[in-house]
Amino acid sequence: MKARKIKEGIYWMGSVDWDSRLFDALVPLPDGTSYNAYLIEGSEKTALIDTVDPPMAQEFMAQLEGIEKIDYIISSHAEQDHSGTIMQVLAKYPKAKLISTPKAKGLLMDHLNIPEDFFISIADGETLSLGNKTLKFIYTPWVHWPETMVTYLEEDKILFSCDFFGSHIASSELFVTDKGRVYEAAKRYFAEIMMPFRNIIKKNLEKLAPYEIEMIAPGHGQIFPEPAFILDAYDEWTLGAPRNTVVIPYVSMHESTRLMVEHLVAALVDKGVRVEQFNLAVTDIGKLAMALVDAATIVVGTPTILAGPHPYAAYAAFLANALRPNTKFLSVVGSYGWGGKTVETLAGMIPNLKVEIVPPVLCKGKPTQEVFKALDDLAVAIAEKHKEQGFK
Missing domain, CATH: 3.40.50.360 (Flavodoxin domain)
Incomplete structure (x- = not known):
């Protein structure tokens, strides 16, 4: 796959894994999966949100050809399917800074041996200007690791949610079109990964409620152009009675x-x-x-x-x-x-x-x-x- 335009200055990057049938040697993948990263080009600075699983690194790095500079790499989650290619990106863009929560910093240093000099630790609710685009970082702990966060692009009202609202689906379609298929895949994903943290997820949903979200771009699966679809589903799964x-x-x-x-x-x-x-x-x-x-x-x-x-x-x-x-x-x-x-x-x-x-x-x-x-x-x-x- 080549990089794909979402909106002006905003691009999907990553890899669609059609063939995998098991995730983390544990979770069945009947529909494959995708590893999503996102490039945001502001008028002054460029940011990359997440990377891909290391086996997909070659395709991902090819998508970065022609991108002259990346000023910031944003790590939403330290697990390797999202962070595993960070060191390769830093090797290509050695002046880039790696933005993460303080907890993610420690995990990324432990798991990937990333030098401390690359890091900028951000606070909950902190913003970062790319010029004409502003990123706001929102801590969402235990979705599904302790260091997880999401990124809200204020001007375009896009929530980059990483594992939050994800689904394991391999598809050539960038946006959700078959809601029935995605609902089942998202429910499977919730059950296998998020359900143990249901009570904390309730609090994170409340934390996101004040934001005007017009699109949700997760780390796995397709992008939600109608966020109410997946937000309502999460309300049902976390708040609803048996x-x-x-x-x-x-x-x-x-x-x-x-x-x-x-x-x-x-x-x-x-x-x-x-x-x-x-x-x-x-x-x-x-x-x-x-x-x-x-x-x-x-x-x-x-x-x-x-x-x-x-x-x-x-x-x-x-x-x-x-x-x-x-x-x-x-x-x-x-x-x-x-x-x-x-x-x-x-x-x-x-x-x-x-x-x-x-x-x-x-x-x-x-x-x-x-x-x-x-x-x-x-x-x-x-x-x-x-x-x-x-x-x-």
Whole structure:
């Protein structure tokens, strides 16, 4: 890709990564991703906001050919997918100054060995004049690292948000056109990266509320020419109550747990409860994370193995604990061979979840009619709790 004009004196730079399917050796990328940087040419000074992941450096540096000078490099976030090419840019423009928060300065020196002489640490709310364009720096901590900030271009009312409002999408289109596709990708991104910091993100959204924002240019994914689209989505994901939804991640070894899960799903649906069912042996973990954003209840389905939960079920509990969804209720269903401490083990793995435990349903061997009756009772209990809370 060549540099692409957004508005007069403002350009997208970076790389569209069509082929990657895993981010940080952890996060699935079904639609690839992009690494976005932005060049702003003022009447007196030129600034570059962020860089790209080091494997994309060659394409990015080629985009800078013909750019005579860069006065400032702005680092929104010290993680390498945004900062990893800073040293190459500084080698090309040795007179440039690197602008960051004080916390980012320390991280960039630690992670990239950038000499301290290059840095200018800025305060929250500080501005920088490029002549006819003014940049304002706004601290947005824990979106999703402690040093993160966004940059607001006052004259053009553009918010350069880095990971905030991002989405992993590879596309030839610079601006959002397919809102359905972007909504799903942005929700996946929120679930996997931002959800653990929901309460802090609420405060950061409030901090941005006074600004007149006409465009949001994130560090991943397409640019939002209609900012209300993604701002409203973040309000929903951070401020909204859970929905009348039960998420059931499960694994079954000899069909008994599967039979229990299928019966419970049918009973919940019969009571007017939405269900998202995930077979952990084959599921896309990103899809599970997305479902957790809205889940009022999680029911883990697991057989007992070596006196505890199946490793896949333990991983699902670990994931939920790490992501900290706004879930209110939790239960466990499953089969065991002779005994164990499955429920106790899973309960001990979710200290971050402020949930009420709904009595689990476990059975020895294959489920009986008595077990199916207990699952019906569990569905009734969950449906009543959702109704009492007013979940819709």
